[in-house]
Amino acid sequence: MKNKQHQNPPPCFLKHFVNAQIQINKIITVFLIFVSGLALGITLSFYIKDTPLHIYTALAQAKTSLDSTVYKLVPVDNSPPPPPSPVNETKIATVPLASPPPRHPSPPQPSPPPPSKAAYVKPSAMHDMEDSELLWRASMVPKRSGAYPFKNDTKPKVAFMFLTRGDLALAPLWERFFKGHEGLYSIYIHANPDSGEPMPENSVFHGRRVPSKNVTWGEPNMVQAERRLLANALLDLTNQRFILLSESCIPLFNFKTVYNYVMDSTQTFVEAYDLPGAVGRDRYRKKMSPTIKLEQWRKGSQWFEVDRQLALGVVSDTSYFPLFEKYCVPSCYSDEHYLPTYVSIRFWKKNSNRTLHWVDWSRGGPHPSRYQRTDVTYEFLNKMRFGTTCEYNGKSTNMCHMFARKFMPNTLDRLLRFAPKLMQFN
Template sequence: MKNIDHQLRPQAPMKLLNVQMQLHNFFLYLLLLGFGLAFGITLSFYLKDISFNFQLNQFPVLNPLPNTTSSFSLVSTTPPPPPPFRVLTKKNKGRVGLTDFLRVPNASHDMREDEMLWRASMVPQVRDFPFKRVPKVAFLFLTRGPLALAPLWELFFKGHEGLYSIYVHSDPSFNGTVPENSVFYGRRIPSKEVAWGKFSMVEAERRLLANALLDFSNQRFVLLSESCIPLYNFTTVYQYLVGSTQTFIEVYDFPGGVGRGRYNSRMMPTISLAQWRKGSQWVEMDRHLAIQVVSDRKYYPIFKRYCRGSCYSDEHYLPTFAHIKFSRKNSNRTLTWADWSRGGPHPYRFGRVDVTVDLLKSLRNYGQCVYNGRPSDICHLFARKFSSDALDRLLRFAPKVMGF
């Protein structure tokens, strides 16, 4: 037995060694298996990504559909085009600084109307301007053709560059030219056909305002006709307007056929008969009101749809809009005088024989009006209607009476 036991004893360490080696191999196999699984999973995701990108590159990149429920969208890698009013130069190399942003587009720009109205409606929330700003008065001329009284206005503007800006909306069929040395040169805005007295006049007024609003320095806006003349020199007009806290839109409630009789009941409930107003289409307003006019999406569409036929929106839209939105700020009077004393649908037109020193003085000393809540001797800054044959006498008397 001892010999047998002695022979068996060396086999025990060998068995223990074999068990240890088997365990070692088992754990090695597990490690290799785990590494293989990890490598296989990683390689699988990598191959899927390559396959997806390869398939994506086989087709043109599409813009995402609106209201898509997909968890991802295919976005073009090409940067979007800059806004139409962005100015890029070699100097700034694509960077748009404050100077470029404030640069005023040419009057004959190529912006679409919706683009122009959108830009004109911008309002800075910070009141303090980060640049030196000299307030300017924008003179907006609505004409059929040439501005016949332009030489008189040339005298009016002379020597006051930087304090005014000019915009002219004429009929698209007019192709006349303006001398390069004129203050009206290059001031004609892109225009559409205007039917005098119909709704398109309001559209023309909004175009003029929108173009003028592109210049941040314009703070007061005067709408004038081709037959208007100034009654005072530029300094007086400028100080009167820039120093005013009011807007000058004639507003009154007229019960007759040319007043309330033009109201369309289909304007309810947005505009009621009690809110309906009438007034002159030749107005003056500040920048805040001008922005509200070009941004109006509530009352303007109602007028465009229902003020037709015998309804002359140029005599009702701005008066009604100002009455509803800005009645406390508005002076309820126009700054443009006209002679309605002789009856008829239009004011009297002054010709050559009518223009005298006494006439011009009488227009300036019309009476007493309210200005900034106080009595003022200046009631009107402009007058109409004056024909082209009155120009020579206006040029003769203007330096003496108006102080040009």
């Protein structure tokens, strides 16, 4: 009886044993689920990482097709090509449908013809420009010598500008002077509109008269005529030196000597000096101040030789000349004061303060001495040529004047007789 009790466990023990088994089974089940989930997650992560690239390309194409009503797909051929990839891709770019269709390239336009050399090197003296347009156009030409818009083999020229009241009575002498030197000079004539007949066609003066206006001695319109001549001469880009002459002027040397003298000069030749008294400072007008002060007032000969820079300054001047037009009327004479005053204010460093024109004021009066036929002798002409001492390019010389005035028409025959030997004309 006692042994039977030991062999059969009590009911409470069985109950605890069953419960423990159930708990162990639950723990094992949860562990297996966790391990299975972890294994599945690791497997999926490797799978997603190795997903072929064409899946994403297909997705992008599907998305792009949704916008096909606004954009169209155009293959793009990139150069150089991309490196090879494991899958074939078609790269696409979007172009708005509203863009115009591609145009065929326009055929190349022919280059414009080069500027005409003749229009810049020897423009016609005749034109229909008014003074305002002429001065404006001349003021716009290049200031630099040799700045040509075309290939140019023309040598620099001297512009001989004749301011005359009537005919050029001494023209045959000047014809001898210019003979054989074509291409080294230009000629411009300003004469009263009602004066004289045109020069014959075989003359160097033919067709060289510029559009002119009446000029009155002592009035500002004389300076207007000088500016008109300068403006016309400036239109020829090869003119580099500018000489103002009258119908009573003669050359004292041959062309080659005159040409080299002015071309090689480092200075301009505008006579300018300060002169007290009735014919100097007393002509100054106080209303010109403060632009022009009394101490800047100068007097000198109107017959000048200037370079291109100074000529451009004169035709472009809108500060000083208007004051002379308004206030310098007789007994103030613009032709004796404007250019000397203007050059002394603006260009005094490069000016010689002397003129190249020999003239005799020893007899007194408002005008210099006039020479008749009997005055013309070999000795007298030689005195004009070498009878004065001056400075040229920093050195002393007795060649100071290239021209002389005032010679009357009846001197022509004697001048032609002496010129070949004395002046060595051709």
